[in-house]
Amino acid sequence: MIIKNFEIKKTKFENFNFFLMHGANQGLKKQVISEFFTSNFNGEIIKYDESEILKTKDNFIEELLNRSLFKYKKIILISRCTDKITELIEEVLKKQILDTKIILNSDSLEKKSKLRFLFEKEKKLICIPFYEDNNQILFQICQNFFRKENIKISSEIISLLIERSKGDRSNIQMELEKIKNLSISRTKINIDDILELTNLAENYSVFELIENYLTKDKKKTSKILNENNYSNDDCILIIRTFINRSKRLAKLIEEYEKTNNLEKVITSFKPPIFWKEKETVSTQIKSWTLKEIKNKIYETNNLEKMIKKNTINSVNFVSDFINNY
Numbered sequence: 001m002i003i004k005n006f007e008i009k010k011t012k013f014e015n016f017n018f019f020l021m022h023g024a025n026q027g028l029k030k031q032v033i034s035e036f037f038t039s040n041f042n043g044e045i046i047k048y049d050e051s052e053i054l055k056t057k058d059n060f061i062e063e064l065l066n067r068s069l070f071k072y073k074k075i076i077l078i079s080r081c082t083d084k085i086t087e088l089i090e091e092v093l094k095k096q097i098l099d100t101k102i103i104l105n106s107d108s109l110e111k112k113s114k115l116r117f118l119f120e121k122e123k124k125l126i127c128i129p130f131y132e133d134n135n136q137i138l139f140q141i142c143q144n145f146f147r148k149e150n151i152k153i154s155s156e157i158i159s160l161l162i163e164r165s166k167g168d169r170s171n172i173q174m175e176l177e178k179i180k181n182l183s184i185s186r187t188k189i190n191i192d193d194i195l196e197l198t199n200l201a202e203n204y205s206v207f208e209l210i211e212n213y214l215t216k217d218k219k220k221t222s223k224i225l226n227e228n229n230y231s232n233d234d235c236i237l238i239i240r241t242f243i244n245r246s247k248r249l250a251k252l253i254e255e256y257e258k259t260n261n262l263e264k265v266i267t268s269f270k271p272p273i274f275w276k277e278k279e280t281v282s283t284q285i286k287s288w289t290l291k292e293i294k295n296k297i298y299e300t301n302n303l304e305k306m307i308k309k310n311t312i313n314s315v316n317f318v319s320d321f322i323n324n325y
Contacts, residue, residue, distance in 0.1 A: 001119075001124075002128075003126055003127065004128075005128070005130070008036070008128065011126070013036050017101050017124075018093070018102050018119070018125045019103045019104065019125075019127075019128065020119040021033075022107065022109045022116060022128075023108050023132075024107065025130035025132050027133075027169025027170035027171075027173060028169055029130050031169070031173075032128070032130075037101065037103065041075060043073030043075065044075075046074060047076075047078075047079070048078045049078070049079050050078055050080050050084065053085065054084060057088055061092060064076075064100060065096075075100075075101045075103065076103070078105065081105060083113055085104065085115065086115045090118065138165075139159070141169070142158045145180075149183070151189070152188070152189075157189070160191060160194055161175055161194065179194070207241060209221065209238065210238065210242050210245050211280055211284075213242070214245060214288075215280060215283050215287060216287045221322060222323065225319060230318070235314040236304070236307065238322075239303060239318065240304075246296055246297045251269075252269060252284075252285050253289070253290045256285050266281055300321070
């Protein structure tokens with residue numbers, strides 16, 4: 001059964017157990033899953049990738065059946081779904097699965113997709129397409145947010161936010177939260193604040209790379225590095241981002257060594273550290289000594305000079321630097 005976006009609020013999801021959410025609008029999917037499924041949910045929420053389940057199909061089905069006997073509610077979120085999982089879903093539909101909702105998340109599926117066809121034709125299955133937001137919808141989202149939070153902002157700034165987030169709802173929502181936090185200490189927010197505060201959408205992988213490096217999560221850092229084809233220009237951005245983040249970390253570590261009060265150091269730091277960052281920043285402070293991070297800043301400055309002299313090998317230089325703790 002197909003449910004359009006405007007029908008979502010009218011749909012009684014409690015009457016259904018299987019859902020397919022397909023399309024490029026990941027931000028709206030997250031919003032719908034949170035608002036109608038996981039928010040205030042008292043049961044168990046389990047997340048899988050399609051590849052994980054397909055490797056152990058029998059175990060997955062057995063687990064569903066066994067857990068159903070205990071009658072506690074659960075939600076199973078399966079990401080990156082393709083037609084490969086269709087056969088498994090058909091098999092699960094034949095079983096008596098109690099108190100379980102299974103939500104499949106996939107990219108855009110063609111009309112001839114087996115998975116999409118299954119969910120569209122069966123009345124006991126819900127299929128929701130999530131199309132990309134246009135600028136008008138994103139503008140309305142921003143306006144509603146600022147009105148609710150009582151933040152005065154110009155139309156020009158909203159347009160800039162939409163442009164810098166590349167029309168992605170998830171990026172927009174991240175930036176709106178940053179502005180909300182900034183508004184606590186600012187009575188007026190201007191374009192310069194937005195330019196300094198917000199990230200270009202295409203640079204999110206760069207910031208994620210640096211944050212994981214400073215957290216000393218070698219596995220995630222290596223994964224991000226391997227999954228992205230960084231250009232020579234990206235390398236300069238990585239270096240500048242690393243230097244800025246490292247300098248902030250050095251100040252935090254210096255204060256922490258003086259006070260030995262981690263919570264106070266993070267809470268009182270200026271400019272404010274956003275609440276979503278606090279756990280990450282806390283880990284970073286504990287992971288480095290002041291001497292170590294200052295050495296890294298020194299090494300990064302030398303690396304930047306080296307790259308400016310030899311741009312051809314910049315990607316290799318940066319990769320070697322990131323891989324070397």
